[in-house]
Amino acid sequence: xxxxxxxxxxxxxxxxxxxxxxxxxxxxxxxxxxxxxxxxxxxxxxxxxxxxxxxxxxxxxxxxxxxxxxxxxxxxxxxxxxxxxxxxxxxxxxxxxxx
Amino acid sequence: xxxxxxxxxxxxxxxxxxxxxxxxxxxxxxxxxxxxxxxxxxxxxxxxxxxxxxxxxxxxxxxxxxxxxxxxxxxxxxxxxxxxxxxxxxxxxxxxxxxxxxxxxxxxxxxxxxxxxxxxxxxxxxxxxxxxxxxxxxxxxxxxxxxxxxxxxxxxxxxxxxxxxxxxxxxxxxxxxxxxxxxxxxxxxxxxxxxxxxxxxxxxxxxxxxxxxxxxxxxxxxxxxxxxxxxxxxxxxxxxxxxxxxxxxxxxxxxxxxxxxxxxxxxxxxxxxxxxxxxxxxxxxxxxxxxxxxxxxxxxxxxxxxxxxxxxxxxxxxxxxxxxxxxxxxxxxxxxxxxxxxxxxxxxxxxxxxxxxxxxxxxxxxxxxxxxxxxxxxxxxxxxxxxxxxxxxxxxxxxxxxxxxxxxxxxxxxxxxxxxxxxxxxxxxxxxxxxxxxxxxxxxxxxxxxxxxxxxxxxxxxxxxxxxxxxxxxxxxxxxxxxxxxxxxxxxxxxxxxxxxxxxxxxxxxxxxxxxxxxxxxxxxxxxxxxxxxxxxxxxxxxxxxxxxxxxxx
Numbered sequence: 219x220x221x222x223x224x225x226x227x228x229x230x231x232x233x234x235x236x237x238x239x240x241x242x243x244x245x246x247x248x249x250x251x252x253x254x255x256x257x258x259x260x261x262x263x264x265x266x267x268x269x270x271x272x273x274x275x276x277x278x279x280x281x282x283x284x285x286x287x288x289x290x291x292x293x294x295x296x297x298x299x300x301x302x303x304x305x306x307x308x309x310x311x312x313x314x315x316x317x
Numbered sequence: 318x319x320x321x322x323x324x325x326x327x328x329x330x331x332x333x334x335x336x337x338x339x340x341x342x343x344x345x346x347x348x349x350x351x352x353x354x355x356x357x358x359x360x361x362x363x364x365x366x367x368x369x370x371x372x373x374x375x376x377x378x379x380x381x382x383x384x385x386x387x388x389x390x391x392x393x394x395x396x397x398x399x400x401x402x403x404x405x406x407x408x409x410x411x412x413x414x415x416x417x418x419x420x421x422x423x424x425x426x427x428x429x430x431x432x433x434x435x436x437x438x439x440x441x442x443x444x445x446x447x448x449x450x451x452x453x454x455x456x457x458x459x460x461x462x463x464x465x466x467x468x469x470x471x472x473x474x475x476x477x478x479x480x481x482x483x484x485x486x487x488x489x490x491x492x493x494x495x496x497x498x499x500x501x502x503x504x505x506x507x508x509x510x511x512x513x514x515x516x517x518x519x520x521x522x523x524x525x526x527x528x529x530x531x532x533x534x535x536x537x538x539x540x541x542x543x544x545x546x547x548x549x550x551x552x553x554x555x556x557x558x559x560x561x562x563x564x565x566x567x568x569x570x571x572x573x574x575x576x577x578x579x580x581x582x583x584x585x586x587x588x589x590x591x592x593x594x595x596x597x598x599x600x601x602x603x604x605x606x607x608x609x610x611x612x613x614x615x616x617x618x619x620x621x622x623x624x625x626x627x628x629x630x631x632x633x634x635x636x637x638x639x640x641x642x643x644x645x646x647x648x649x650x651x652x653x654x655x656x657x658x659x660x661x662x663x664x665x666x667x668x669x670x671x672x673x674x675x676x677x678x679x680x681x682x683x684x685x686x687x688x689x690x691x692x693x694x695x696x697x698x699x700x701x702x703x704x705x706x707x708x709x710x711x712x713x714x715x716x717x718x719x720x721x722x723x724x725x726x727x728x729x730x731x732x733x734x735x736x737x738x739x740x741x742x743x744x745x746x747x748x749x750x751x752x753x754x755x756x757x758x759x760x761x762x763x764x765x766x767x768x769x770x771x772x773x774x775x776x777x778x779x780x781x782x783x784x785x786x787x788x789x790x791x792x793x794x795x796x797x798x799x800x801x802x803x804x805x806x807x808x809x810x811x812x813x814x815x816x817x818x819x820x821x822x823x824x825x826x827x828x829x830x831x832x833x834x835x836x837x838x839x840x841x842x843x844x845x846x847x848x849x850x851x852x853x854x855x856x857x858x859x860x861x862x863x864x865x866x867x868x869x870x871x
Contacts, residue, residue: 233344235414236368275346278364298792299366299729302738306367307730309658309741 224284226263227254227293228270229303230277238303239277240293241270247277251304252292256285318381318681319464319609321429328471329426332433336360337419344415359439361432362418365733371410371418372435373425377445377463378406378684380430382671385682387428389667395421400667402652402660404724404773405484406444406684407435411731433471438479440470440551444486446494447685450610451647451693453639456506457514459489461606462543465598469544476551480558481566483551484523487516491804496686498522498530498806499778501568502550507537515539520550520580521572524772528808529569532577534584542588545595549587553580612694613679618644619698629704632715634757644697648678650690650707651714651722655747658740659725660688669710677703686775687724689717719756720764720829721747724775728768728785729792735768737785737792742766745822750829759829761842765800778802780844781828782809783821794821796828798855799847810852812859824859831858 228241229251239247240254248254257263263282270280283300285293295301302308321329336356343353357363361372373388380388388408392400395417396410403409413421425431434442443463450458466485470476476483486495487504497503503519516538522531538546554568557575572580621644625633638647650670653659662670670690674682677699678692685691695703707713716722723746726732728739743766750756765779769786776782782797793815800809816824831854832843847855857864 231364231368234416236364236412238367274350275344278350297790298787302729303366307740308738309730309744 224296225287225293226257226282227251227285228257228263228266228280229254229283229300230270230280233274233276233278236278241266241277241280245269251285251295251300252288254285254293256287256291256293257282318379319376319460319606326426326429329429329431329433330423332360332431333419333422333426336422340415340419355437358436359433360418360422361435362413362415363436363733365411365727365731366729366735367731368412369415369418370731371413371421371432372403373408373410373430373432374435374442375406375408375430375684376442376467377449377460378447378686379449379460380682380684381680382675382682384428384430385667385671385674387424387430389664389671391421391424392664392667394424399661399663401658401727402662402684402688402690404686404688404726404775405435405442406447406686407442408684409727411727434467436482437477438481438483439477440466440473440479440483440485443467443470444484444495444500444686446488446490447649447683447687447689447691448494448638448647448693449489449683450612451638451640451645452490452492453641454492455490455641456508457489458610459487459504459506460610461603462504462506462540463487464606464609465544465603466547469547475555479551479555480560481563483554483568485547493802493804493806494685496775496778496802496806499524499528499775499802500531501554502547503531504543509537513539516543518546518550520584521569521577523567523569524775524777525567526564526770526772527567527569527573528772528777529573530806530808531569532572534577534581541597542592544598545591546584546588548591548595549584552587552591553583557583613681615642615645615679615694616696619696621697622701625701628708628713628715629701631753631757632704632713633700635715635717635719638691640694646695646697646700648692648695648700648703649685649717650692650712651716652689653716653722653743653747654711654714655721655751656744659723659743662690666710666712669706669712673703673706687722689722715753716756718761718763720750720759720762721756722763723747724763724765724779726767726769726774728766728774732768734771735785736770736787737768737794739766739768739774739783739785742783742785742794742821746825749822749826758839759833759843760839761844762829763802764825775802776800777808778806779809780842780847781825783825786815788815792818794818794824796824796859798828798852799844801844812852812856813863814860827858827861828855831855 243255486500505517518535519531683691723743725743729735767774778800797809
C-alpha cells in the first residue's frame with residue numbers, strides 16, 4: 219500500500235450549524251481535531267472519506283486534510299487554513315468582545 | 318425609499334416559503350447537497366470556513382432606520398450580535414444556523430428586505446454611488462434606474478443561470494464612486510448635446526484573477542432604450558459566454574476574446590431586434606420609481622453653530638461630502654476604527670445609526686462599497702450634536718479616505734475561498750498609522766486588501782493593493798501600486814515578489830515613507846506622485862536590497 223506523505227483526517231462542516239467537524243474512529247463527528255481518526259495510509263483515508271460521504275444528512279463537503287501528529291499521536295493542523303478552521307477568526311475583535 | 322408593491326411583498330414572502338421547504342427537504346435527506354447548494358445560493362446562503370453565512374441585499378446601498386434596526390435584531394437573535402458590510406453594499410451575517418435562516422429571511426421581509434441576487438450566476442444587486450440623490454456633483458439620482466434594472470432582472474427567466482455572476486453598477490455623477498469600470502456593465506449618466514439624459518455604457522470590466530477595465534460599448538444610450546439594450550448585452554453574453562471554464566466565463570473574457578468592435582455589432586443587432594419587440598416601460602411605473610426616490614422634505618437654511626471644536630473640524634475635513642444643498646452635508650460614519658474589522662458593525666452601533674438617521678437625517682442611510690455607513694442628508698446645524706453622539710459611541714473616527722480607511726474582504730478569517738487572511742493585515746496597518754494627525758498629513762490614500770485572487774477587496778484598484786496568497790505553505794502578500802477605481806480608473810501594477818506576514822506592514826510603511834519624501838507638498842496625493850514618477854521609486858523603497866544590488870552593479 220502506498221503510504222501517504224502525511225497522515226490524513228476527514229473534516230467537513232456540520233449540516234445544521236456549519237461548525238467544523240472531524241470524523242472519529244468510532245465514526246462519530248467531533249469538533250475537536252485532536253479526537254479525529256487519523257489515517258496513516260491511503261486506503262484507510264479513503265475508507266474514512268467514503269464513510270463521511272455516505273452521511274450527507276450530517277456533514278457537508280467532507281474532504282481529506284493532511285495533518286501532523288502531536289506527541290500523543292493525535293492530529294494537529296498542518297496547513298494554516300486547517301489551523302484557522304480550528305481556531306475561528308484569528309483577529310482580536312474589539313467591537314464584538316463576545317465572539 | 319422604494320416601498321414594496323403587493324407584488325413585491327408576495328414575491329419575497331413566497332420565496333421565503335419556498336426556501337423554508339427547501340431547507341426542510343435538505344435536512345430530511347430529500348435533497349442532496351448538490352441539489353440544495355444552488356437553491357441556497359439563490360437565497361444568499363453560503364457555507365464558509367466555520368459556519369454558514371447569509372448575505373443580505375441592500376439594493377443600491379439604501380436603507381432606512383427601521384431596516385437598520387431590524388438588521389440589528391437579526392444579528393442579536395440569530396447571529397453573534399454583529400454584521401459585516403461588504404464591498405457590494407450588502408451586509409453579511411457570519412454565524413447563522415441552517416434551520417434559522419428561513420426565519421431570518423421572514424424577518425427581513427417584515428421590513429421589505431431579502432437576500433435575493435446576492436449570490437449565484439445571476440444578475441446581482443445593482444450597486445451605485447453612496448451619495449446618490451444627495452451629491453452636489455450629480456446629474457440625476459441613479460437609484461430609480463437601479464430599481465428599474467432590479468425589477469427587470471429579478472427572476473428573469475433567461476438570465477437566472479448565466480455562465481457566471483453578472484454585476485452592474487451605475488453612477489449619476491461624473492465623479493465615479495461606484496467603480497463602474499470594474500463591473501460587467503457600468504452605466505454612467507450623462508446628457509448629450511441636446512440635453513437629453515442617457516448613459517455611457519461600459520462593458521467587460523471586472524477584477525478577479527484577470528482584472529480588466531470596462532470598455533465603452535455605447536457612447537450615448539437614451540434613457541428609454543436602457544432595458545432593451547441591457548437585454549441585448551445579456552443575450553449576447555448568455556449565448557457566447559464560455560461555460561466550459563469558470564475562470565473564463567465572465568463577460569470581460571468574452572470582450573477580450575471577441576473584441577469590443579465585433580461584440581458591439583452583435584449587441585447592436587440584438588438591440589435592434591429587442592427594440593421592435595420590447596414593450597416600452599410603463600410611464601406610470603417610471604413615475605412611481607422617480608417618486609419613490611424623491612428627495613426628502615428638506616428644511617430651509619438655518620444658522621450653523623459658530624464654534625466648532627477642533628475634533629469636529631477634523632471630522633468634517635474627512636467625513637463630510639458636499640450636498641446638493643449648501644446647508645446640508647452627507648456624513649460618512651467610518652466603520653474602520655483602529656483595531657476593528659473593516660465594515661463590521663455591532664447591533665448596538667446599528668441601532669444607534671438608525672436613531673441618528675431618524676433624528677438628524679431624514680431617516681436615510683447608505684452603505685458604501687468602501688464599507689462605511691452614510692447619512693446622506695444631514696442639515697449642517699445638526700453636525701455638532703450628531704458628532705457628539707457618534708463620539709460617545711466610538712463611531713467618530715475621522716479617517717474617511719485616509720490610510721486607515723481600508724477596504725478588506727473577510728479573507729481566511731471567514732471565507733472558504735480565501736488563500737490568506739486580510740482583516741488582521743488591515744488592522745495592523747491601521748495600528749501602524751494610528752495617529753490621526755499623521756493620517757491627515759499623509760492625506761488621500763486608498764489601501765485595498767483581498768484574501769484571494771477573486772479580489773472582493775478590490776485590491777487591483779487600490780492606490781496600494783494587497784493580495785493575500787499562499788506561498789510554500791505560508792501566507793504571502795503581493796503588493797500592487799497605482800490602482801484607481803474612480804473616473805480615472807487604472808489597474809494597479811504588481812510591484813514585485815510577495816511579502817511574508819511579518820514583512821507586509823513594514824513594506825507598506827516604507828511605501829508611505831517614500832511617498833512623503835517624494836511629494837511636492839501635502840497637496841500632491843500618493844496617486845499623483847505615483848503617476849508623476851512611476852513605480853520605480855516605490856519599488857526601490859519596497860525592495861531596498863535589490864536597489865542596492867543594482868547600485869553596486871552599476
